Amino acid sequence: MRGLRRWLRLVAVVLILAGIVAAVAFPEAAWNAIQLPLFAFFSTTRMVVAYLFALVFAIAYGHTAATNKRASAALLPLLDVLQSIPILGFFPAALIFFVATFRGHPIGIEFAVVFLIFTSMAWNMAFGVYESLTTIPADLEAAAASFGLRGWLRFRYLAFPAAIPKLVYNSILSWTNGWFFLVASEIFSAGGTEFQRPGLGAFIAVAGRNGDIPSIAIGIAVLAAVVLTLDIFVWRPLGAWSERFRMETAPGREIPRVPSPYERFRWLPRLPKVRKRIIASVQPALERYHRLSLRFERAYTQHPKAVREIRRVDLALFVVVFVVVVATGLVGLVQMFLRPLPPNASLLPSAAVLSFSRLLVAYAIALVWTIPVAAMLGESQRAARYLTPALELFASLPATALLPVIVGFALLLAPSVGAAAQLAAILIALFSMQWYLLFNLIAGVRSIPDDLKEAARSFGLRGRAYWKRLLLPAIAPSLLTGSITAWGAGWNALIVSEYIQYAHQFYEVPGLGSLLNHAVYPTPDNEMLLLTILTMIVVVLAMNKLLWRPLFRRASSRFRLEV
Amino acid sequence: MVDRPLLQVKDVAKSFFENAKEFKVLDLVRFDLTERDFVCVVGPSGSGKSTLLRIIVGLEKPTSGEVFFEGEPIRADNPQVAMVFQSFALFPWLTVEKNVELGLEAKGTLPEERRKIARKFIDAVGLTGFEDAFPRELSGGMKQRVGIARALAIEPLLLCMDEPFSSLDPLTAQNLRDEILQLWTNPDLPPKAVLMVTHAIEEAVYMADRVIVLSSRPGRMIAELEIDLPRPRNRKEPEFYGWVDEIYSLIV
Numbered sequence A: 001m002r003g004l005r006r007w008l009r010l011v012a013v014v015l016i017l018a019g020i021v022a023a024v025a026f027p028e029a030a031w032n033a034i035q036l037p038l039f040a041f042f043s044t045t046r047m048v049v050a051y052l053f054a055l056v057f058a059i060a061y062g063h064t065a066a067t068n069k070r071a072s073a074a075l076l077p078l079l080d081v082l083q084s085i086p087i088l089g090f091f092p093a094a095l096i097f098f099v100a101t102f103r104g105h106p107i108g109i110e111f112a113v114v115f116l117i118f119t120s121m122a123w124n125m126a127f128g129v130y131e132s133l134t135t136i137p138a139d140l141e142a143a144a145a146s147f148g149l150r151g152w153l154r155f156r157y158l159a160f161p162a163a164i165p166k167l168v169y170n171s172i173l174s175w176t177n178g179w180f181f182l183v184a185s186e187i188f189s190a191g192g193t194e195f196q197r198p199g200l201g202a203f204i205a206v207a208g209r210n211g212d213i214p215s216i217a218i219g220i221a222v223l224a225a226v227v228l229t230l231d232i233f234v235w236r237p238l239g240a241w242s243e244r245f246r247m248e249t250a251p252g253r254e255i256p257r258v259p260s261p262y263e264r265f266r267w268l269p270r271l272p273k274v275r276k277r278i279i280a281s282v283q284p285a286l287e288r289y290h291r292l293s294l295r296f297e298r299a300y301t302q303h304p305k306a307v308r309e310i311r312r313v314d315l316a317l318f319v320v321v322f323v324v325v326v327a328t329g330l331v332g333l334v335q336m337f338l339r340p341l342p343p344n345a346s347l348l349p350s351a352a353v354l355s356f357s358r359l360l361v362a363y364a365i366a367l368v369w370t371i372p373v374a375a376m377l378g379e380s381q382r383a384a385r386y387l388t389p390a391l392e393l394f395a396s397l398p399a400t401a402l403l404p405v406i407v408g409f410a411l412l413l414a415p416s417v418g419a420a421a422q423l424a425a426i427l428i429a430l431f432s433m434q435w436y437l438l439f440n441l442i443a444g445v446r447s448i449p450d451d452l453k454e455a456a457r458s459f460g461l462r463g464r465a466y467w468k469r470l471l472l473p474a475i476a477p478s479l480l481t482g483s484i485t486a487w488g489a490g491w492n493a494l495i496v497s498e499y500i501q502y503a504h505q506f507y508e509v510p511g512l513g514s515l516l517n518h519a520v521y522p523t524p525d526n527e528m529l530l531l532t533i534l535t536m537i538v539v540v541l542a543m544n545k546l547l548w549r550p551l552f553r554r555a556s557s558r559f560r561l562e563v
Numbered sequence B: 001m002v003d004r005p006l007l008q009v010k011d012v013a014k015s016f017f018e019n020a021k022e023f024k025v026l027d028l029v030r031f032d033l034t035e036r037d038f039v040c041v042v043g044p045s046g047s048g049k050s051t052l053l054r055i056i057v058g059l060e061k062p063t064s065g066e067v068f069f070e071g072e073p074i075r076a077d078n079p080q081v082a083m084v085f086q087s088f089a090l091f092p093w094l095t096v097e098k099n100v101e102l103g104l105e106a107k108g109t110l111p112e113e114r115r116k117i118a119r120k121f122i123d124a125v126g127l128t129g130f131e132d133a134f135p136r137e138l139s140g141g142m143k144q145r146v147g148i149a150r151a152l153a154i155e156p157l158l159l160c161m162d163e164p165f166s167s168l169d170p171l172t173a174q175n176l177r178d179e180i181l182q183l184w185t186n187p188d189l190p191p192k193a194v195l196m197v198t199h200a201i202e203e204a205v206y207m208a209d210r211v212i213v214l215s216s217r218p219g220r221m222i223a224e225l226e227i228d229l230p231r232p233r234n235r236k237e238p239e240f241y242g243w244v245d246e247i248y249s250l251i252v
Helices: A002-025 A027-033 A036-067 A069-084 A087-101 A106-134 A138-146 A151-185 A200-209 A213-245 A261-265 A272-302 A304-338 A343-379 A381-396 A399-413 A417-446 A450-458 A463-497 A512-520 A526-558 B049-056 B096-107 B111-124 B140-153 B170-185 B201-207 B238-251
Strands: A187-190 A193-196 A499-502 A505-508 B007-018 B021-033 B038-042 B064-069 B081-084 B158-162 B193-198 B210-214 B221-226
Touching (some): A036 A106, A036 A151, A036 A200, A036 A213, A069 A106, A069 A304, A087 A106, A087 A187, A106 A151, A138 B081, A151 A200, A151 A213, A151 A272, A151 A399, A151 A463, A151 B096, A200 A213, A213 A381, A213 A399, A343 A381, A343 A417, A343 A463, A343 A512, A343 A526, A381 A417, A399 A463, A417 A505, A450 A463, A463 A499, A463 A512, A499 A512, A512 A526, B007 B049, B021 B049, B021 B064, B038 B201, B049 B158, B096 B140, B140 B170, B170 B201, B193 B201, B201 B238, B210 B238, B221 B238
Parallel strands (some): B038 B210, B081 B158
Antiparallel strands (some): A499 A505, B007 B064, B210 B221
């Protein structure tokens, strides 16, 4: 706890110093940067709004899928598809839809941005809720049933608490995703027009286009500060708090005591009087809520027939909406394929191969460095203590925000503009992929039971044999989980990585991402847009179904560490 | 005084189906429970004892046969029947007191009343002072005490226990057995009858008035024995061992 506070203070001091130096050296940039706190506030507000929607959606969707067998037959495959499609590809379409709906009013763009962030946050959270609800121990379910917990009470005391650990864990992931898309979406060209909303992402992107290096640095520093602050004051305390809701796996296995979230705020003034007054004013409302929920519960249980009716209507509505959406989509698709394909369509296969190879290179680089580093961090407490904060700081920066920095770096290294564009595309993919691998692997190494490590040591397993017999098999499931997530992020990064505007110049490489960009700007071509998105979906789904799922099933049955 | 049995188990049978193949776990189990009955069901593993208990409390439906409680078909959320679990099944996110209040809240008891009842039963199982502790801070024996207090708090007529001592160490288990018998002798405390499932024959002979012996795969009733040893029972006496040996020879 102390170490972390010192670290926080250090970061704050470094950021402030950097800010002062930049402000003195570049007064104009400093003038620009005065608006930054406001921009940061706008960006964070968008994230919070999208997150609240995602949270409600995830709980409703996951709960329905877990408790309603008939609905889950449609809900689960749908979620599977939604989760694996590259969302950014849909953004131009969504943007045009929202802007058209609100007749060009800026609020339409805001809706589109929030919608995009929502789509990057919701799916994994819904899966988390579904998973936790289907893995509640049978005895706990039985206890709830035999003590008469039903409906709302069951949700409050069993389902919701049981979902909290995975919900919090996935919320953290979702926020990381969210920042990536926020930065990409605050400034966007679609249909020949550029849409822009004030925010940190737009600030950094504009600075990048103008090649304004001090502004880029200041923008990234502010973004890092916002992300870190939220991480330290919201997500870590929440993560520690959520440990309380974890099921005990095996009797006799100690779970470390977690510090209370309030310990993070110890340095804040306590103001006992104010607190007492707040509690006193909240208390009646809480009691009223309790009484209301009790009455609600009674009404609920006394009319099982009405409740069943409501459920049936709900289900019917869902099915109708689902069928309508799917049918419109299918009709649209058939219409498109009946017409002759646009001439550019012949580019699609080669573009897919090129994009895939770029992602593959990035994935290979990520593997080469993350496996040894994860092994080291997972095994050595000291290394972890010193390196993890630095890695987390890097990881907290969305790759989209680092865009200008990466292009600048690529320009320094590469001999020609074309090579620089290739290098930048690979680096951006690397930056969006590697952290998922690294943090999943670290968790995998940490989860190897001490008994196994000690057994390996006592039998003299060292070096290569240790890696081959213990470490690699033990981390196989986490490696696959990390890989699936990393590739998902990689596909999403394509649209920003293959077509970059930096310092008044375009850096472009052939691939699905650049095809997408061309389809929306400068010559909008909806058919090409749809075809490119479809190609991407087909490739991603094929990879998931044919490669990752079978591998994952094998790994989790063979290399699972039974407790 | 007792004209109607509290619990009637009528020819209960249960099968599971897998790949269109039938696996029979229970066959024609039939017995009654009246007030002040302490009955143990013993059987080797695979005799379907736990399945039987889950059917009796209404958590599972039998393939054929019926279970009546006070003359009515059984329902899972019947507040007159409470259950104690082998794995304790405490809600890890609720304090001891909240766990004990759970069934009361489902019944719609008011908060102050709930608190009073919960405290009374936490006290009865000897956990005074641990009201605000979370289950993971307790030892196994203490967790099971919470499980017992939670079951007693809804003041059930029938208390069902599914191998309540088999995940405890022997010493803790013996203490808890004695305490349950102590609670059982106090007529002011709720359950009118206790039904316990166990695989430990000694435990059954030590605690029960009546022992129902099940065979293995499928579970059929082999015997129903009236244990007429005086209480408190002494495990060292030859009569005690006579009973244990008799049941043992029935099962093997």
